[in-house]
Amino acid sequence: xxxxxxxxxxxxxxxxxxxxxxxxxxxxxxxxxxxxxxxxxxxxxxxxxxxxxxxxxxxxxxxxxxxxxxxxxxxxxxxxxxxxxxxxxxxxxxxxxxxxxxxxxxxxxxxxxxxxxxxxxxxxxxxxxxxxxxxxxxxxxxxxxxxxxxxxxxxxxxxxxxxxxxxxxxxxxxxxxxxxxxxxxxxxxxxxxxxxxxxxxxxxxxxxxxxxxxxxxxxxxxxxxxxxxxxxxxxxxxxxxxxxxxxxxxxxxxxxxxxxxxxxxxxxxxxxxxxxxxxxxxxxxxxxxxxxxxxxxxxxxxxxxxxxxxxxxxxxxxxxxxxxxxxxxxxxxxxxxxxxxxxxxxxxxxxxxxxxxxxxxxxxxxxxxxxxxxxxxxxxxxxxxxxxxxxxxxxxxxxxxxxxxxxxxxxxxxxxxxxxxxxxxxxxxxxxxxxxxxxxxxxxxxxxxxxxxxxxxxxxxxxxxxxxxxxxxxxxxxxxxxxxxxxxxxxxxxxxxxxxxxxxxxxxxxxxxxxxxxxxxxxxxxxxxxxxxxxxxxxxxxxxxxxxxxxxxxxxxxxxxxxxxxxxxxxxxxx
Ligand code: HC0
Ligand code: SF4
Numbered sequence: 001x002x003x004x005x006x007x008x009x010x011x012x013x014x015x016x017x018x019x020x021x022x023x024x025x026x027x028x029x030x031x032x033x034x035x036x037x038x039x040x041x042x043x044x045x046x047x048x049x050x051x052x053x054x055x056x057x058x059x060x061x062x063x064x065x066x067x068x069x070x071x072x073x074x075x076x077x078x079x080x081x082x083x084x085x086x087x088x089x090x091x092x093x094x095x096x097x098x099x100x101x102x103x104x105x106x107x108x109x110x111x112x113x114x115x116x117x118x119x120x121x122x123x124x125x126x127x128x129x130x131x132x133x134x135x136x137x138x139x140x141x142x143x144x145x146x147x148x149x150x151x152x153x154x155x156x157x158x159x160x161x162x163x164x165x166x167x168x169x170x171x172x173x174x175x176x177x178x179x180x181x182x183x184x185x186x187x188x189x190x191x192x193x194x195x196x197x198x199x200x201x202x203x204x205x206x207x208x209x210x211x212x213x214x215x216x217x218x219x220x221x222x223x224x225x226x227x228x229x230x231x232x233x234x235x236x237x238x239x240x241x242x243x244x245x246x247x248x249x250x251x252x253x254x255x256x257x258x259x260x261x262x263x264x265x266x267x268x269x270x271x272x273x274x275x276x277x278x279x280x281x282x283x284x285x286x287x288x289x290x291x292x293x294x295x296x297x298x299x300x301x302x303x304x305x306x307x308x309x310x311x312x313x314x315x316x317x318x319x320x321x322x323x324x325x326x327x328x329x330x331x332x333x334x335x336x337x338x339x340x341x342x343x344x345x346x347x348x349x350x351x352x353x354x355x356x357x358x359x360x361x362x363x364x365x366x367x368x369x370x371x372x373x374x375x376x377x378x379x380x381x382x383x384x385x386x387x388x389x390x391x392x393x394x395x396x397x398x399x400x401x402x403x404x405x406x407x408x409x410x411x412x413x414x415x416x417x418x419x420x421x422x423x424x425x426x427x428x429x430x431x432x433x434x435x436x437x438x439x440x441x442x443x444x445x446x447x448x449x450x451x452x453x454x455x456x457x458x459x460x461x462x463x464x465x466x467x468x469x470x471x472x473x474x475x476x477x478x479x480x481x482x483x484x485x486x487x488x489x490x491x492x493x494x495x496x497x498x499x500x501x502x503x504x505x506x507x508x509x510x511x512x513x514x515x516x517x518x519x520x521x522x523x524x525x526x527x528x529x530x531x532x533x534x535x536x537x538x539x540x541x542x543x544x545x546x547x548x549x550x551x552x553x554x555x556x557x558x559x560x561x562x563x564x565x566x567x568x569x570x571x572x573x574x575x
Contacts (some may be wrong), residue, residue, distance in 0.1 A: 004070040013418035019061035019072055020048055024518070030074050030116055031083065033090070033108060034149035035062040035247070036392060037518045039158060044150055045087045047112065051076045057357035058082050072229075084116040092123035094201070095130065095144035100204040106511060108200035109147060128172060129567075136185035137359030138507075139193060143175045146203040152176065158304070159500055160474040164189045176203075190306045192301040192475070192498045193355030193507015206355050206508055209376045210386050216347040217260045223339075224347045227262040227327050228252060230268055230418030231353040231503035232380050234530035238510035239384030240394045245526030247534060250399020255387050256351075257400055267350070268414030269407045270327035271426065273552070274298060275543035277569055278423075279430040280560035282493055291315045293484065296423050296438060298322040300360035301498025301507075303573060305474050307389040310481050311575040319344070319570040321427040323374070323417065323428055324350040324357065325366055327407070328373030334556045335406060343369070349376045351383050353418070356498060365571050379508025391560045409548040412535030419528040420472035420502035421448035421455055424495040428459065428468070429542045435462035449532070451501040451524040456491075464545075468493045473500040504528050 001012045006023055013022030017040070023030050032043040043060030050061045053071035058079060061072075073079060090111055098104050130144035148167070153176060159161045164187050166177050178187040196204045216222050217428045237246040256264045282294050297303060297318040306314060321329070328350070332343040350357060360366065361374040378386065387394050402408055413429050414573075416422030425445040431442050447457035448470045455470040469491045471477035483489040499506045501524035513521050540546055557565045 002066050002068050002549065004066050004068070004072065006072045007074055013066055017066050019050060019052070019059065019066055021221075022066045023061065023072075023074060028074060029317045030061045031112060032062060032514065032518070033112060033147065033200060034151065035518065036151050036154070036514055037520065039198065040149070040151055040154045042150065045090070045147070047083060049079055049082045050074045061223070080116070084118065084120075087112055088118055088122040089118045090119065090147050091118060091128055091493060092125070094147065101145070102205045102208075103202040103511075107202065110358065125174075126173060131144065131175065131177065131181055133177070133183045134207060135183040136189060136191060136207075137362065138185050138191045138355035138357075139196065140205050140207050141177060141184060141204055142205075143177065145201045146176050147201055148174060149200060149481065150176070150178060151198040151200065152178070154206055155194045155198045158475065159194050160190065160192060161478055162188055162190065162474065164304075165195060177328050188460070189303040189565055190308070190498060191356040191359055191507075194473075194499060196355065197505075197509070200514065206379050206382065207358060208382060209358070209378055210382050213349055213376050213378060213386070216386060219347075220348045221345055223262050223345055224260075224340050224349065225263040225265065225331055226256050226349045227265045227267045227270070227324055228256070228351040229324065229353055229503060230271065230415050230422075230531060231506060231527070232351050232383070232508065233534070234504055234527040235353060235380050235509045236384060237331045238512075239381065239387075242521045244512070244521070245530050247530040248394075249534070250401070251397040253393060253399045253402055254400040255392050255394055257450070258387065258392050258449045259390055261349070262412060263403050265327070265407050266402045266410050266414075267327060268410035268417070269419040269546070269548065270323035271414035272328070272411050272543035272546045272549050273326050273569070274319040274320055274323045274417075275426050275430050276320050276549060276553070276560045277326075277565060278435065279427050279543075281318055282427065282431060282562065283434060286492065287291045293489055293494045294318055296495045296497075298417070298423060299356070299496065299498040299503075300354065301356035302477070302496045304356060304359070305498065306573065307573055308416040309474075313481060313484055313575065314573045316484060317573060319365060319566075320355070320571055321571045322360065324352065325360065325373045325571075328571045329368045330360075330407075330552070332368065332371055332373065333568055334552065337415050338406070343371055345432065347376075348374045349369065349378060350374050351378050351380065351494050353380050353503045353509045354499075355379065365574060368568055381508060381510060384510070387401065407548060409540070409546050410538075411543050411546050412538035412541035413543045414546075415534045415538065416531050419449075419531050420497055420500075421445075421470045421495065422502065422531070423449045423497075424468055424470050424493070426543060427493070428461070430544045432459075433460045433542065433544065435464060439461075447493075451505070452520070458486070465493045466493065468495075468546065470495045472497040474498070476500075500524070501528065
């Protein structure tokens with residue numbers, strides 16, 4: 001341990017720590033802007049300037065290493081003045097239309113300006129020419145808000161290995177964006193939204209569809225159905241100040257009913273349907289010499305990546321549409337028939353933790369009889385805004401149940417789809433029983449659980465050795481894909497999700513502030529635990545035991561992978 005003095009207090013911290021880490025370890029907070037634990041730390045913004053005795057100038061605490069006997073003042077007049085000037089300079093080049101900004105009240109620059117005590121516009125003058133890009137289906141980029149912190153640059157590079165965003169130009173003209181300031185739609189952006197989640201301000205955000213949904217809710221000719229992804233229940237509460245990991249399934253359903261949706265269903269039902277289709281597709285590939293490893297296809301960010309970066313591997317992808325798209329297709333076919341409603345009058349809204357699903361819904365490969373399966377996709381954050389707009393007091397709502405008619409049942413397997421490893425575990429629960437031809441007691445595949453790093457397992461399923469792997473984010477998936485390309489992949493089945501930790505950390509989930517990220521709280525784990533808790537509480541925990549799924553096959557689809565199932569529930573990909 002290293003002994004040093006911070007603000008006249010003797011403290012200790014492990015060797016190799018920065019001043020910022022040593023201070024935080026001892027309960028002393030130094031404001032930061034560009035710093036994000038495990039992602040950035042270059043001293044770029046200089047907000048964390050502190051005074052170090054004997055140093056010639058102020059030091060950036062996030063990069064400056066501690067040493068024995070060091071004396072640090074984080075709040076000396078010199079440090080406070082410098083910090084305020086840095087923030088004043090950033091604010092001076094920032095479009096200050098806070099009232100119209102999507103991040104109003106949830107903005108790190110607002111908080112920082114308040115914290116350092118900015119009371120007037122210190123530097124008036126020219127602004128860097130702004131650029132507004134809303135061409136891509138899910139991500140909007142507004143450089144008039146950008147503070148050049150580089151957090152999005154690091155997220156795209158380190159999490160996805162893509163590097164779609166970088167600094168462009170120099171000096172006063174510096175901005176952050178794709179090469180040559182192109183649109184994100186013109187580069188290899190997979191629309192994961194991880195850059196949005198780390199943006200401290202409103203420079204990156206999702207393309208909003210709230211007003212389209214409000215129009216549909218107010219259109220008497222429309223039968224408006226909403227479905228919620230598994231991960232929403234584990235995050236929506238954060239939009240209303242509830243602790244991370246609070247499960248709000250019942251309150252969410254009540255809020256959706258108050259918003260006026262005609263039916264409120266859970267995408268979990270369709271996750272069970274996906275397992276039937278995907279599980280049987282896998283068995284078919286294993287038993288008939290099909291292309292292996294088979295890779296899951298429910299994360300549209302991953303699909304975007306595969307199409308752009310590994311087009312030669314598209315035949316490894318399951319042909320299954322993602323669960324919410326399958327649900328839309330069933331609602332506009334079977335449900336429409338049963339209820340006597342013209343499919344054109346059914347408007348399906350998906351509440352998703354995902355930005356890429358906004359693009360997925362409109363892909364021409366996914367149309368069924370010329371209609372989109374899903375009409376609008378709202379992120380968890382957008383649903384939070386919609387609930388606030390309608391003046392609903394979310395925290396005090398009582399619980400309600402999803403509508404039970406036709407699609408109300410779901411298994412625990414469907415719930416865990418929302419976290420990394422969940423799709424694999426759900427599939428194994430069904431595939432193992434189909435192969436064993438009798439009920440299996442141990443259905444917890446813990447080797448594929450967890451929100452960090454690559455997960456692998458070799459399982460003996462009814463005498464068949466099955467090697468599986470689970471990757472979440474492209475930096476983890478890439479080595480697996482390179483091995484497949486080189487013909488040396490040992491796996492039979494791979495789950496790939498676009499975002500680290502899976503959907504619980506999707507690009508549409510509530511923003512986790514730098515303060516929380518830097519505190520070391522494992523927010524992904526907390527959200528993931530909420531889903532495993534719900535799984536363990538479910539009476540039915542295997543997709544094939546969902547009786548309403550069994551009825552759907554009996555009355556409509558006939559059997560998994562049938563001709564009709566292929567027509568409605570499967571898709572193809574484009575090189
Ligand atoms: Fe997911 Fe899904 S689990 S992708 O991670 O497969 O977005 O939550 O809704 O569709 O079910 C996201 C989450 C979903 C879908 C499901 C899958
Ligand atoms: Fe990169 Fe994802 Fe942002 Fe696109 S959406 S720029 S891939 S981090």
